[in-house]
Amino acid sequence: MNVEFEQISFENKRKSSKELSVIAREIRRDIIKMLVTAGSGHSGGPLGSSDIFTTLYFNGNMSFDKHNPLYEHRDRFVLSAGHMCPVLYATLANAGMFPKAELATLRKYNTRLQGHPGRDMGLPGIETSSGSLGQGFSIAVGMAMSDKLLDKTEKKVYSLTGDGELQEGSIWEAAMSASHFKLDNFCWIIDNNDCQIDGRIKDVMDVYPIDEKCRAFGFDTVVCDGHNFEELQAAFDVFLNNQKNKTGRPTAIIAKTFMGHGVSFMEDSYKWHGMPPNETQAIQALEEL
């Protein structure tokens, strides 16, 4: 299948929900194009979390510079659920961090767009390697800790985990550290699609109630509709307020999403956790989007 990636670069400043939805749709279309070209990779999580990424990167929540991606005072994002990287790559490309044409190299030999993010591949915006569930989150807490306690800077650190990922014990050790060390500069985003690789969360290993657990671990916790831009922004505003006013409280955003959101035959089906669309499916998905 011959796909083309339109070279667009969206701005990172507050927008209306309508404007954000245009960007989210572009990201979802890029995800489909990348996956059908690669012939392997994860569809469900990336499509389901596209609205979260859109709000984070294109509504003024993250400070980054496409002309100088490594500038010292940038905010950092760590995708702990590394398998969801197609959404991060599509987001970074649409933010102008690298040419969109490079999205066609997903999972190709020697590409900067590895099947799980690789820090040493040098892709702008990738702050650490991730993919072994739980590890990225711990690294992100470490980044926030060093920013706050050692460097005493105003930088923010965001990290996204899946909900199945919460079954990793190390997540809770890191969460405990975040509140113990009063990391109000740290924002934990949980993609709560209720699906994981092999089934529903409660059937594989029940981690609910997630909100009560986050609160018990000391997080200022907001539950929101992960497909509603206003609710997502209100949740990020809670974090920005904690960070700005130095409340000493880390923030957790539990974003309720649907795996595969936007593509009817993928929506809310864990079977699409780790599968790419074939050509016929990709054509249908692109038409729907």
Ligand SMILES: Cc1ncc(C[n+]2csc(CCOP(=O)(O)OP(=O)(O)O)c2C)c(N)n1
């Ligand atoms: C330590 C570790 N164990 C197992 C895996 C294999 N694995 C990759 S994704 C996944 C399921 C994660 O579920 P969730 O976090 O809900 O992500 P989603 O299915 O929503 O994309 C598993 C078990 C892994 N990457 N790392």
